[in-house]
Amino acid sequence: MPRRQRNKHRNRAKNKNHNQEKSCCEGDYSQDDKEASEDSVTVEEVALCSSSSVLEEIPENPIASESSSDTEWSTCVPSAVTVSEDRIAFDESNYCHCGGNTFYSESRTCHENPCKNCLDMCAVLVEQCVLYTFKMKQPITRDDLLNVIDPKYQYRFDEIFKRAFENIETVFAVNVIEIDSTNHFYDLVSKLKLPNKGRISAGRGLPKTGLLMTLLAMIFMKGNSITEEEIWKFLRIMQVFPGRKHFIYREPRKLITQDLVKLKYLEYRQIPNSDPPHYEFLWGPQAYTETTKMKVLEFMARGSDTEPTTFPVQYAEALREENQKMKEKSGFTPGTKSVAKPKPSPCPEGADNSVYYESLPSGKKP
Numbered sequence: 001m002p003r004r005q006r007n008k009h010r011n012r013a014k015n016k017n018h019n020q021e022k023s024c025c026e027g028d029y030s031q032d033d034k035e036a037s038e039d040s041v042t043v044e045e046v047a048l049c050s051s052s053s054v055l056e057e058i059p060e061n062p063i064a065s066e067s068s069s070d071t072e073w074s075t076c077v078p079s080a081v082t083v084s085e086d087r088i089a090f091d092e093s094n095y096c097h098c099g100g101n102t103f104y105s106e107s108r109t110c111h112e113n114p115c116k117n118c119l120d121m122c123a124v125l126v127e128q129c130v131l132y133t134f135k136m137k138q139p140i141t142r143d144d145l146l147n148v149i150d151p152k153y154q155y156r157f158d159e160i161f162k163r164a165f166e167n168i169e170t171v172f173a174v175n176v177i178e179i180d181s182t183n184h185f186y187d188l189v190s191k192l193k194l195p196n197k198g199r200i201s202a203g204r205g206l207p208k209t210g211l212l213m214t215l216l217a218m219i220f221m222k223g224n225s226i227t228e229e230e231i232w233k234f235l236r237i238m239q240v241f242p243g244r245k246h247f248i249y250r251e252p253r254k255l256i257t258q259d260l261v262k263l264k265y266l267e268y269r270q271i272p273n274s275d276p277p278h279y280e281f282l283w284g285p286q287a288y289t290e291t292t293k294m295k296v297l298e299f300m301a302r303g304s305d306t307e308p309t310t311f312p313v314q315y316a317e318a319l320r321e322e323n324q325k326m327k328e329k330s331g332f333t334p335g336t337k338s339v340a341k342p343k344p345s346p347c348p349e350g351a352d353n354s355v356y357y358e359s360l361p362s363g364k365k366p
Helices: 003-051 114-134 142-147 152-172 209-221 227-238 254-260 285-290 293-305 312-329
Strands: 082-084 087-089 174-180 183-188 266-270 280-284
Touching: 114 142, 114 152, 114 183, 142 152, 142 183, 152 174, 152 209, 152 293, 209 227, 209 254, 209 280, 209 293, 209 312, 227 254, 227 280, 254 266, 293 312
Parallel strands: none
Antiparallel strands: 082 087, 174 183, 266 280
16 A cells, blocks of 8 residues: 555544544543532532521410420421422421520420420529529529520420429429519528528528438438448539539538538537547437428439339338327327326206206205
8 A cells, every 4th residue: 555545544543533532531521520510419409408597486476385294295206308409498397496406306396385305494594593693692583584584485484483493492402482472583492491591601602401401311311320431422423522622512521520510400420439430420409300301301202203102111210200290299198198088978868957056054064
């Protein structure tokens, strides 16, 4: 084949291969572009789901539910978020919102019935407000407590207050009472007559009644006496350590072994024949005066979310003490028998009940 014709044939083959490679590349590019466009749509949709706000606003004036029981807060399964092009269809009524968070675990219809999480969170805020105001020795007002509740849930303030006050009572052994029904002022009243409304020491602070009731319960549960080592072993679980300052109890060792002993709520004595010396705690006379074993048992059972009858031995002993005190109040002394006064015998039927007086002759004595 002549050289010129051979070069022409070679150029044709080269152009053919080049066109095939170009068409292949264009096909690959188009496929890549297609996949890339699909990926971009997916990423865009994912970004849309993650960045869009699903915390929509709830109507400001929800309708109050007739019942506020925890058992009647029905759970509901939240609807899925549907992505349609560039907008998200979201059913806000199936989610509850509080403090910028969405609770997926316990989703409830907050439009008409706020979920337990929301009300519990509001109750915690009310607790903190009450305790801080009491600590600073400032008046506790209803307006201040309402201000810490989200406006969406203020229509349930009675239930929120009840939850908060019950929690404070369980922890601190104090009652939150309304001392002024006109101006709606509240105050904390200690279950025991500790100085300074349960603070014990002068100045600001929180009540120590809860710790004292806990100690009395421990003594009672351990057979009416408990060693000092057992006391501190239990208090370490509560993050209360001897010699370490506590944000509520200040210096716990001084509070327990000196202040409460001086006030005669606790008795702190050396265990007989102990070498080296060991000490134990018992109820002091003031504790027997101001409380009972049944009240202490109820306080401990309430903190443990159980019933006093769960501890049958202690419950029987507390019940005997209650019966004993009731008998003492009624004037009955153990070991003595009450003598029944004789009743006058009834007159026979038809007999005259009149009493006749016969005049005696003068100068005679009966």
